[in-house]
Amino acid sequence: MSLLKLSSKQRKLFTLLHIILVIFSFLFFTVCKAKESSSYARGNTFAIATDHELASEAGKKVFQKGGNVFDAYVAASFAISVLRPQSTGLAGGGFALVKSAKSGSIEAYDFRERAPQLASEKMYLDSKGEIIENQSLFGYKAVGVPGNVKGLLTIHKRYGYLSLEQVLEPALRLANEGFSVYEDLHLAIDKSKTEMNEAAQSIFLRNGNALKTGSVLVQKDLGNTIQKIILNGEKEFYELETANSIARSMQLNKGFISLKDLKDYKVIERKPLKINYKQYEIISFPPPSSGVFLFEILKFLEHQNIQSLYTDDPIAYYRLLIEAMKQGYEDRSIHGGDPDFSFVPVEALLSRDYLADRTIEVLRKSRSDVKSSGEIPKTLESYNTTHISVMDSMGNAVSSTHSVNYIFGSRIVIPGTGLIMNDTMDDFATSVGSSNAYGLVGGSKNLIEANKTPLSSMSPTFIQENGQMLIAIGAPGGSFIPTAILQTILNRLEFAMSPYDAVASPRVHHQNQPNLVFAEQNLSNKLRTLEEFGYKFKFTENRAKVFMVEREKNGHLHAVSDPRGQGTPSAY
Ligand code: DON
Numbered sequence: 393m394s395l396l397k398l399s400s401k402q403r404k405l406f407t408l409l410h411i412i413l414v415i416f417s418f419l420f421f422t423v424c425k426a427k428e429s430s431s432y433a434r435g436n437t438f439a440i441a442t443d444h445e446l447a448s449e450a451g452k453k454v455f456q457k458g459g460n461v462f463d464a465y466v467a468a469s470f471a472i473s474v475l476r477p478q479s480t481g482l483a484g485g486g487f488a489l490v491k492s493a494k495s496g497s498i499e500a501y502d503f504r505e506r507a508p509q510l511a512s513e514k515m516y517l518d519s520k521g522e523i524i525e526n527q528s529l530f531g532y533k534a535v536g537v538p539g540n541v542k543g544l545l546t547i548h549k550r551y552g553y554l555s556l557e558q559v560l561e562p563a564l565r566l567a568n569e570g571f572s573v574y575e576d577l578h579l580a581i582d583k584s585k586t587e588m589n590e591a592a593q594s595i596f597l598r599n600g601n602a603l604k605t606g607s608v609l610v611q612k613d614l615g616n617t618i619q620k621i622i623l624n625g626e627k628e629f630y631e632l633e634t635a636n637s638i639a640r641s642m643q644l645n646k647g648f649i650s651l652k653d654l655k656d657y658k659v660i661e662r663k664p665l666k667i668n669y670k671q672y673e674i675i676s677f678p679p680p681s682s683g684v685f686l687f688e689i690l691k692f693l694e695h696q697n698i699q700s701l702y703t704d705d706p707i708a709y710y711r712l713l714i715e716a717m718k719q720g721y722e723d724r725s726i727h728g729g730d731p732d733f734s735f736v737p738v739e740a741l742l743s744r745d746y747l748a749d750r751t752i753e754v755l756r757k758s759r760s761d762v763k764s765s766g767e768i769p770k771t772l773e774s775y776n777t778t779h780i781s782v783m784d785s786m787g788n789a790v791s792s793t794h795s796v797n798y799i800f801g802s803r804i805v806i807p808g809t810g811l812i813m814n815d816t817m818d819d820f821a822t823s824v825g826s827s828n829a830y831g832l833v834g835g836s837k838n839l840i841e842a843n844k845t846p847l848s849s850m851s852p853t854f855i856q857e858n859g860q861m862l863i864a865i866g867a868p869g870g871s872f873i874p875t876a877i878l879q880t881i882l883n884r885l886e887f888a889m890s891p892y893d894a895v896a897s898p899r900v901h902h903q904n905q906p907n908l909v910f911a912e913q914n915l916s917n918k919l920r921t922l923e924e925f926g927y928k929f930k931f932t933e934n935r936a937k938v939f940m941v942e943r944e945k946n947g948h949l950h951a952v953s954d955p956r957g958q959g960t961p962s963a964y
Contacts, residue, residue: 431954440781442472451468452466454558456964465782474535478581481796482702483638484540487793487848488543493786504816508537528828530802530803532804533817535804536814546659547622570610578602578605582602588805591806612810634650637807665678672885674856685741691747698712710922712755722904775868788861791852798815802814869935871937874888898912937956940962
């Protein structure tokens with residue numbers, strides 16, 4: 393219709409609509425840009441991406457005071473334990489990949505929680521062999537032996553320049569002086585408040601209600617514990633007063649952790665897992681992490697010409713991606729576990745023959761009709777676990793994910809310590825075929841045994857080119873972690889997106905069981921056609937939040953804290 397043929401009234405209406413559209417587009421663009429600017433930072437010397445602005449700032453300040461990347465990491469990690477008690481804490485555990493530019497070596501520190509010595513395969517089953525609801529999730533019995541303090545202090549001792557006092561100063565101040573409660577924290581408290589013990593409620597509730605957004609959260613007991621760690625080092629947490637408080641409280645409340653468990657806790661140094669992908673070397677955390685399954689999926693896709701599929705035939709691309717994810721997660725449930733207790737066939741899973749075999753299978757499925765049924769796992773929230781990526785212009789780097797597992801872990805605070813205890817025992821298979829809080833199905837290799845480490849989805853990862861550090865990346869998000877890292881890597885290495893777009897772009901996720909594609913809303917138009925092939929969808933925001941730092945060849949740095957969350961990176 394020509395504009396000339398319209399009446400003057402119609403023309404006015406048309407112009408008005410046009411103006412509204414322009415204003416709306418402008419506002420949308422401005423909001424997107426504002427989100428991008430708070431989620432992205434650029435620097436020439438140092439960059440860090442975390443899940444809270446003040447944790448990123450803590451890392452940067454410690455670096456500027458003469459610390460190195462490793463000091464900055466430890467500072468940011470202790471700070472985030474204070475700032476995101478729903479996600480991680482001193483009584484949690486994690487993994488860290490550490491690269492020293494000077495030696496060129498990469499090390500993998502496993503300081504994840506371990507099953508206490510009193511733990512046994514059927515500890516969460518009743519006399520009829522039925523799972524006792526929530527026993528691996530809430531309360532004293534759900535707690536694994538924590539590793540964060542020992543892990544972080546080991547890395548600090550080995551690599552740090554500054555004293556523990558200087559490095560823990562920001563965390564101590566945030567605990568003692570407090571900080572403003574943000575929306576995510578308020579919601580997490582509200583969701584967890586009924587299962588919290590009295591000590592936890594006294595910190596996070598006022599008159600029975602969750603602390604409101606904008607109010608100040610002060611954690612004096614936690615401040616005292618941090619102060620004692622500054623004085624006594626890791627011994628404070630594993631042998632001295634704090635250890636005794638944990639053991640006493642456990643005994644009083646029929647928990648399993650003893651003083652001996654704490655004294656015997658060991659950080660395990662593992663051999664980092666490496667693959668070549670095109671001209672890159674990708675390094676991830678070995679089992680009991682899920683890095684191997686992330687690699688398996690990546691290797692399926694490496695030779696499938698996904699660049700042209702992505703632009704010319706997105707439906708075919710997404711089918712391939714989804715089927716590759718399903719295969720990876722099927723293998724995870726069969727083969728995943730603690731390699732010190734059962735054999736995890738890492739080499740076989742990544743061998744050319746196995747991958748070729750499975751690739752044929754994946755390709756076949758991605759071209760034929762698939763009939764699926766699906767049910768939604770009980771949790772889709774993203775309040776828990778955290779990741780820190782940090783790097784300097786020389787290529788010193790840390791990529792570390794840590795956690796208390798579910799939102800506020802076991803929801804137990806040890807009285808007088810301010811410590812939120814993890815519930816990472818839920819990451820074990822309580823029985824073969826049962827699923828955990830993230831809907832992940834456990835196999836026999838992940839059954840509970842004393843001193844064993846539960847299988848994890850946390851997969852801190854590095855990417856190098858010609859031996860030079862390029863990217864440090866990782867994410868919280870339970871079962872969504874490996875697929876979020878995978879797609880960010882593909883976005884960056886295959887589809888040439890900017891670092892920010894690589895993280896922010898919409899994602900899909902499939903974990904084999906339930907047989908359901910989790911896709912972000914802005915992919916719905918693109919993907920609806922797949923319903924014709926029998927795929928079932930749940931359109932929802934991706935539960936994982938990616939934290940990435942990238943280094944250009946000239947040393948310039950880019951840091952991105954996923955815009956899906958409230959984190960802000962920092963750089964200079
Ligand atoms: O290690 C794991 O796989 C889980 N404990 C991680 C939990 C997590 O990322 C929760 N995030 N939403």
